[in-house]
Amino acid sequence: METTKNIRNDLLKRKEICFILESDKNPGFEGTRKIIADDFKSDEEAIDVYGIKGSFGSSKFKVDAYVYDSKADLEKAKQLTQKQRTEIKKAAEDAKKAEDESKKAEAESKKAEAEVKASEETKKTEAELLKSKAV
Helix, strand or coil, X not given: CEEEEEEEECCCCEXXXXXEEECCCCCHHHHHHHHHHHHHCCCHHHEEEEEEEECCCCXXXXXXXXXXXXXXXXXXXXXXXXXXXXXXXXXXHHHHHHHHHHHHHHHHHHHHHHHHHHHHXXXXXXXXXXXXXXX
């Protein structure tokens, strides 16, 4: 692994690294993340590998990655695409609708129980009135 760029970005609390990795096949994002974690002695969850570029017939891959100080810093600095943002928004709306529906169903079941109790009470009072008239 030959590092070509290693810049510290204090504003975003990360190291911006670029290096050349020799491998028989494309190491993939997860494999590269493990290699970087071992080499830079950092947490795998705080690493964002955003580019692996290789040339046809060559066993060298150019890897671009960010190594953050913590996972929280990664979450704070990570930019989402518009599609990802709409998916998150839609999931939140669906969760809210499901919660509202469950509350409605619960309220309806309580209302039905109250109606059943009320009808039982009226039946009891009617039965008592009939007994009192019969006596």
